[in-house]
Amino acid sequence: MLHFTEVLTLLDNNRYCSGQALVQRFNVTRATIHNCIAKIESLGISVELIRGLGYRLMQPVDLLNHAEIQSKLSSQAANKLADIQCLQEVDSTNRYAGELELPQPGEFSLVLAEMQTAGKGRRGRQWVSPYAANVYLSVLWPLQRPLHEAGILSPMLAISMLTALGQLDVSGLSLKWPNDIYCHNKKLAGLLIESSGEINGGCKMIIGMGVNVLMSQFENVNIDQQWTDMYSYTQDWQHSRNDVVAKLVDSTVSTLIQFENNTFEGLVEIWSQWDLMKDKHVELHSGQFVQAGVARGIDSDGCLLLETSKGVEKISVGDISLRARV
Ligand code: BTN
Numbered sequence: 001m002l003h004f005t006e007v008l009t010l011l012d013n014n015r016y017c018s019g020q021a022l023v024q025r026f027n028v029t030r031a032t033i034h035n036c037i038a039k040i041e042s043l044g045i046s047v048e049l050i051r052g053l054g055y056r057l058m059q060p061v062d063l064l065n066h067a068e069i070q071s072k073l074s075s076q077a078a079n080k081l082a083d084i085q086c087l088q089e090v091d092s093t094n095r096y097a098g099e100l101e102l103p104q105p106g107e108f109s110l111v112l113a114e115m116q117t118a119g120k121g122r123r124g125r126q127w128v129s130p131y132a133a134n135v136y137l138s139v140l141w142p143l144q145r146p147l148h149e150a151g152i153l154s155p156m157l158a159i160s161m162l163t164a165l166g167q168l169d170v171s172g173l174s175l176k177w178p179n180d181i182y183c184h185n186k187k188l189a190g191l192l193i194e195s196s197g198e199i200n201g202g203c204k205m206i207i208g209m210g211v212n213v214l215m216s217q218f219e220n221v222n223i224d225q226q227w228t229d230m231y232s233y234t235q236d237w238q239h240s241r242n243d244v245v246a247k248l249v250d251s252t253v254s255t256l257i258q259f260e261n262n263t264f265e266g267l268v269e270i271w272s273q274w275d276l277m278k279d280k281h282v283e284l285h286s287g288q289f290v291q292a293g294v295a296r297g298i299d300s301d302g303c304l305l306l307e308t309s310k311g312v313e314k315i316s317v318g319d320i321s322l323r324a325r326v
Helices: 004-008 019-026 030-042 066-072 075-080 093-098 147-167 241-261 267-274
Strands: 047-050 054-057 081-090 108-116 135-143 173-176 180-183 186-197 203-211 281-286 289-298 304-308 311-315 319-322
Touching: 004 019, 004 030, 019 030, 019 054, 030 047, 066 081, 066 241, 075 081, 075 241, 081 093, 093 108, 093 135, 093 186, 093 203, 108 241, 135 241, 147 173, 147 180, 147 186, 147 203, 147 241, 147 267, 173 267, 203 241, 267 289, 281 304
Parallel strands: 081 108
Antiparallel strands: 047 054, 108 135, 135 203, 173 180, 180 186, 186 203, 281 289, 281 319, 289 304, 304 311
């Protein structure tokens, strides 16, 4: 059966493609082409139809391409890549990656999707994942160090994501504990790190990253917090989503290697440089529990340092937000 992506890859925003040409190309009926176009439009991609001329995309569509991604990877990452899968649609790349066979120690597998139907955010939230708009990727990594040492990966990988996005000229970047990437005070990207397997080695780490790239081109996006995308804060946007993926993967792999070799230095200082909440009056939310205090950065284990009337407390789980009234 004809998949809508086969039609989509032939459409362009600069020229019309006739329905008849598509019928002949795929040897299908007009109704099949019509259904594919309807599916494309249902994903938020506008298609113009002019009688006598044919179909044209109203805007260019930037699709993922695994060969292009591989060609853009650093040699360090390319040499360690065991497997790459670019899916059209999946419930969650993290869920999918968790079911793959674990690569050899020191290697990683990569799962990407054009869209997620049940993208997972932290703390049970949903990650809105429209088609061909953003980056949804999961790195599957065989953890060699004991699981209890992996908590520090959360701030390390947030720093490495921010570094990658900075290399792509996004302005106004900052970090919000535990591992959110903000841009001009709005959420740009997030990390969901999951693990399964043995606690003393041989453990599966699934590092899920969601980055808003071209989200602002989509109408009716339903997200319960202020958000932005790379496109809105990059002058002369020239990048493809494949560029974004390659930079994120390079940076992630380099950080994972530093983690395994225990050579990552200056975590507390680097975090402090980008810390959105540094010295701000905040509220910490953890389940039903809310605690007020002043955010004083993180410690070398990646815990939030929250100054309250009782002194400075180390917090390992929760969400922080600015306090409305102090
Ligand atoms: C957050 O809440 O900030 C974390 C968001 C993580 C979203 C990414 S998208 C790719 C991967 N697959 C998922 O289901 N979630 C992560």
